[in-house]
Amino acid sequence: MNRSNHPAAAEAGPTRRKALGLLGAGAALIGTASRPALAQGDGVLTEALVLRDPDVPSTGNPDGDVNIVEWFDYNCPYCRKIAPEIQQVVQDDGKVRLVLKEWPILGEVSKLGARMAMAAKYQDKYLAAHEAMIGVSSKLTEARIRELLAGAGIDMDRLNRDLATNAKAIDTVLARNHDQAVAFGFKGTPSFIVGKFRVPGILTMAQFEMAIADARKALKAN
Numbered sequence: 001m002n003r004s005n006h007p008a009a010a011e012a013g014p015t016r017r018k019a020l021g022l023l024g025a026g027a028a029l030i031g032t033a034s035r036p037a038l039a040q041g042d043g044v045l046t047e048a049l050v051l052r053d054p055d056v057p058s059t060g061n062p063d064g065d066v067n068i069v070e071w072f073d074y075n076c077p078y079c080r081k082i083a084p085e086i087q088q089v090v091q092d093d094g095k096v097r098l099v100l101k102e103w104p105i106l107g108e109v110s111k112l113g114a115r116m117a118m119a120a121k122y123q124d125k126y127l128a129a130h131e132a133m134i135g136v137s138s139k140l141t142e143a144r145i146r147e148l149l150a151g152a153g154i155d156m157d158r159l160n161r162d163l164a165t166n167a168k169a170i171d172t173v174l175a176r177n178h179d180q181a182v183a184f185g186f187k188g189t190p191s192f193i194v195g196k197f198r199v200p201g202i203l204t205m206a207q208f209e210m211a212i213a214d215a216r217k218a219l220k221a222n
Contacts, residue, residue, distance in 0.1 A: 069098075194212060
């Protein structure tokens, strides 16, 4: 996890017990009063805003029964490392919706990347921008971001116009993403919601599958 944090990035071969312990220790149902949410007191952790914010892009099955919500930063190496694994889990499962929350906490280049990805949404190219930036293995710079986005087929002149025209709307979404992450008590990227439980850290593919299964059990229990 990138920090704001990462103590031990990812332990080799985590066990099922550790995975469930992570979920159990950090579990907080959306809409229930976790301490950070109560302290904030502004309703940013409603189910609608966390899972179904209309201004936040998503992929996977739009009618999926389980949501995975990820807070990420394009310059976070752990986010880049785990991205293909999450996509594989979503694809293999077929009934998961992945919500992508930009949380640029690693400096000005991260903020620029997040804003440019959000601006690409106005030409229906958010996912192309996201995949271009999350798929690199080296640290991003402004020049590299522009090169990647142009290479992904994004109209850069229009992107620059949309970035300027929609700056306030984009920054409002980023601020909301940030407020949610803080209210959940997340310390860095990547951080996740799986179903209605928070997972503050990295999971393996197997652990994601277990977390999804647990989320489905929780749905049936309600």
